[in-house]
Amino acid sequence: MNDAELDALFKALPEPEPSAALEQQVLHNYARLVAPPPPLAPKNRHWWGMGLATASLTALFYLLPDAPLSVGDPSQMLARGIGGETASLHLDAAVQIAGQEQRLSVGTAYPAGTTVIFRVSTDRSLPYTLARNGQIFAQGTLSPGETVLPTGYMLEAGEGAAHFVLQTPVGSAELQIPAVRP
Amino acid sequence: MDLVQAGEKEAFAVLFSRYRVPLYGYIRRMVSRSELADELFQDTFLNVHRARDTWSSAHGSFRSWLYRIATNAIRDRARMQGRRPEVLEEHERARAEDPLGKVALERALASLPDNLRDAFLLGAIAGFDHNEIALSLSITPDNARARLSRARSHLRERLEGS
Numbered sequence: 001m002n003d004a005e006l007d008a009l010f011k012a013l014p015e016p017e018p019s020a021a022l023e024q025q026v027l028h029n030y031a032r033l034v035a036p037p038p039p040l041a042p043k044n045r046h047w048w049g050m051g052l053a054t055a056s057l058t059a060l061f062y063l064l065p066d067a068p069l070s071v072g073d074p075s076q077m078l079a080r081g082i083g084g085e086t087a088s089l090h091l092d093a094a095v096q097i098a099g100q101e102q103r104l105s106v107g108t109a110y111p112a113g114t115t116v117i118f119r120v121s122t123d124r125s126l127p128y129t130l131a132r133n134g135q136i137f138a139q140g141t142l143s144p145g146e147t148v149l150p151t152g153y154m155l156e157a158g159e160g161a162a163h164f165v166l167q168t169p170v171g172s173a174e175l176q177i178p179a180v181r182p
Numbered sequence: 183m184d185l186v187q188a189g190e191k192e193a194f195a196v197l198f199s200r201y202r203v204p205l206y207g208y209i210r211r212m213v214s215r216s217e218l219a220d221e222l223f224q225d226t227f228l229n230v231h232r233a234r235d236t237w238s239s240a241h242g243s244f245r246s247w248l249y250r251i252a253t254n255a256i257r258d259r260a261r262m263q264g265r266r267p268e269v270l271e272e273h274e275r276a277r278a279e280d281p282l283g284k285v286a287l288e289r290a291l292a293s294l295p296d297n298l299r300d301a302f303l304l305g306a307i308a309g310f311d312h313n314e315i316a317l318s319l320s321i322t323p324d325n326a327r328a329r330l331s332r333a334r335s336h337l338r339e340r341l342e343g344s
Contacts, residue, residue: 001341006334007306009341013287016210017203018223026224030194033231115297138320140254150257151320154297156328 090121091166091173096152109181112157116177118149118166126168133163142168155180198227201248208249208303211291212256222259226252242317246310249318253300260296290340294333301326302333 001009018026093104096115104116118130122142130138130149138151153164159180166173205226210219229251237247294302297319304310304318305326315326 001338003334006337010287010291010302010337011307013284015203015207016219018206018220022220022223023198023202026227027195027198029224029228030198030231033228034194132322135322137316137322148261150254150261153321154325154329156325159324 087126087170088121088123089168089171089173091175092119093117093175094119106176107178109178110155111181112155114155116153116155118152119146120149120166121146126170128166128168131165131167194231197230201245204308205248205252208308209252209256211303212296212300213259214292218259222252222255225255229255243314246314246317249304250320253319286341290337293340294336298329298333298336301329302337305330
């Protein structure tokens, strides 16, 4: 049986179809997603809100005590927030051989059929691209913490050394895998 | 797709009606359990809208982008839920009602590892070329060609051995 005959056998199978209810549900949820948000309030409410806020602030000014506020010991103050911090980004990989996950050993040539799994640690949400030998084959968004990327890479017979680069707006991380074992 | 990016409901409806059957078939054969397939089918189309600003014709065809969204959703779910033993159980139940050998074909398809089945469904049934398969599965075109070839060999062995 050649490729075309084999494909034709499977193409002739009845195609599973979504139910009418499911289709309605998708279109309904899409319509909800694109619907503009309802107006918040008539425009003149804006002035009422401003007046109320001003009156509240004035009342607070007269009611608060005159004593200076205690700010504590300045030497004990800690900086908070992410401003000025350097983003952390770490790329690690594991290999899956015959369903068994193992730590990737740099310098080891793995057999064809091995799947490389990418694990990334970062401290913030970042968009990323993953490229093999300069060719992008996955992209998405990283979440803070450790993320196993949804796309693995299966090594094929005869494949040469692979250089993987994870690129994000705050930096990149790299990984080198030797040629596939014959 | 440009109109979908601009939020045109009619444009979304056109894309939906064009891809609803082939995309559902792909998802259903990847996960088999119908409730899960329904959920992933809906997620895929709503994610098209949510991710519409990231699509560009420079990155390939719309359908390869659509199938990549679906494939990522399937992989994420598989990772969360572990493997899918229900596939073969469902086909076991249907076997008795199969006078024409269709269930044997579905069983052969279900016996493929996920990373060969998705390539075969796209290449042999949806009619994608190697580049489109590669884009849909986030792999290289060489990898796509190899997977399709291995899937066909596996299916041949399975059918000739049954």
